[in-house]
Amino acid sequence: MKETVIDAFADKAVLERLFTNGPGELLAVNSKAGYLKAGRDVYMLCSADLGITPIGIAVDDYAAAAAALRLSAGGRFDTADNALVFRGGVLRVQPYPRRAPQEPCGTFRTERIEAAARLLSALGRTSGLVPLADALCLGAAPEKGIAENPFCAKAYGPLVRLRDGLAHNDAEAVPMEVKRLLGLGIGLTPSADDVLCGMTYTLLHGARKLTAADVEFVNAVRRYAPERTNLISAAILKAVADGGRFEMMDNVLRGLTGAGEDGTQRLLTIGSSSGSEMLLGITIAAKLIHGRGQL
Numbered sequence: 260m261k262e263t264v265i266d267a268f269a270d271k272a273v274l275e276r277l278f279t280n281g282p283g284e285l286l287a288v289n290s291k292a293g294y295l296k297a298g299r300d301v302y303m304l305c306s307a308d309l310g311i312t313p314i315g316i317a318v319d320d321y322a323a324a325a326a327a328l329r330l331s332a333g334g335r336f337d338t339a340d341n342a343l344v345f346r347g348g349v350l351r352v353q354p355y356p357r358r359a360p361q362e363p364c365g366t367f368r369t370e371r372i373e374a375a376a377r378l379l380s381a382l383g384r385t386s387g388l389v390p391l392a393d394a395l396c397l398g399a400a401p402e403k404g405i406a407e408n409p410f411c412a413k414a415y416g417p418l419v420r421l422r423d424g425l426a427h428n429d430a431e432a433v434p435m436e437v438k439r440l441l442g443l444g445i446g447l448t449p450s451a452d453d454v455l456c457g458m459t460y461t462l463l464h465g466a467r468k469l470t471a472a473d474v475e476f477v478n479a480v481r482r483y484a485p486e487r488t489n490l491i492s493a494a495i496l497k498a499v500a501d502g503g504r505f506e507m508m509d510n511v512l513r514g515l516t517g518a519g520e521d522g523t524q525r526l527l528t529i530g531s532s533s534g535s536e537m538l539l540g541i542t543i544a545a546k547l548i549h550g551r552g553q554l
Contacts, residue, residue, distance in 0.1 A: 263327045263348025268307065268355045269316045272503055276300050277316075277352065278338045285334045286490060287447065291530065292321065293330045294491050297338070301494035304330075304350075309529065313503030314494050316343075316352055324350070365516035367465065367549045372515060373397065375523050375542045379535060387450040387532045388414050389539055395422065396542045410444045414451055418543070421476075425462075425547055430475040437479040441487035441496075446532050448492040453533045455480055457540025459499050460508045465515075466548050507534075508541065515545050 269277065280298030287294045293304040295316075304324070307317040318324040329347030336345045343350040376396035379389050390404035391411050395418060404411045417439040424432035437455065444450025459480050462473050469477075481500040484493040499505065507529065510522030527534040 265318055265324050265327065265348065265350050267304070267316050267318045267324075267350050267352045269302075269352050270311050270313075270504055271354055272498070272501075273302065273314060273316065274352065274354055277302065277343075278341060280338075282335060282337045285330055285332055285336070288325060288330045288332050289447075290322065293325055295336065295343070296490065301490055303491075303495075310506030311355060311504045312507075313498035313505055316350070317355075318350075365518050367512075367515045367545045368517050369549060371517060371521075372542055372545050372549060374521075375511075375515065375538060375545075378523055379539055379542070382527075382535060384532070384535065386410075387445050387536055388418075388454055389532070389535045391415055391418065392539055392542070395419070395539070396546060410450060414440060414443055414454075418451075418454070422543060422547065425470070425472050425476060425544075426550065428470045428472045430471040433472050433476045434479040434483070437476065438483050438487060441480075441483055442489070442492075444536070446530060446536075447489075448495060448530070448533050449488060450532065450536045452484075452488050452492045452496060453536030454540035454543070456496055456499055457508065457537035457542075458544040459496070459540075460505055460537075461512060461541045461544035461548070463499075463502060464509065465512050465545060466551075508537065511538065511541055512545070515541075 283295055283297030285293060286296050295302045301314060302316055303314050304316045306321040307319050327347055328345040336343050341352060376392050379392035382389060384390055386408060388411055393399035394401035394404055401415050405415055417436040421436035440451040440455060442449050459477055477500050480496050484496040507526050510519060511526050513519030514521040523538055526538055
């Protein structure tokens, strides 16, 4: 019987680590992604529709690949010759064809930031932290969001203090709020983690110069994620804090400057809620950067 061989692609930063840790295990498998652990590192097997992601290994048809490779939580895999060997076949992982990052060029525009916030508001979500979009990004009172779920009530204060600490370059105020937020919320990657992910990516790729508070924020995400949230979410946050690329977020940032098409709708397709929570984080950070009068 012919062995199943499936081609996959990953960013250079992923490939540099992927084949150095030997055998690994599948932490979780769902309809959209499979999460692999090798050594201390976690990777996400997903559809190429997501583009380049910080811990992603992309295949053209994830559902077909998961079935053919017989992926299941708790299953094992091995590595050999730039490939991952599962019980159902081999995943041959190659570098993405060279693609220059499409990072922002220009200043974030107020009307684009507000449009993103209004899009989040129009979703009508009652779970996660998206109900706070009006209060955090459009200046509305927070009562509605806080009343709708306990996560919003718990996250609102830390998010406001974090936002204000970054706005006033108060480096000492930032780490404690990051610690309070990590691991809070719904989903495989908790809501507040996704918000922090969006904020981290936007500061690192959208600001011309990081303030002392920005640096402390990114360092706090990197430092505390492994102890405050689950393995999968911590891996994504650490990869983003280390500068890993997230192509969908690049597209959103370019759209916020007017240099590219609006990428917000595509970002919303990530997970059941993760994309919207990431967009909330992007919007918060973009508004901060715009307020400083810099890219």
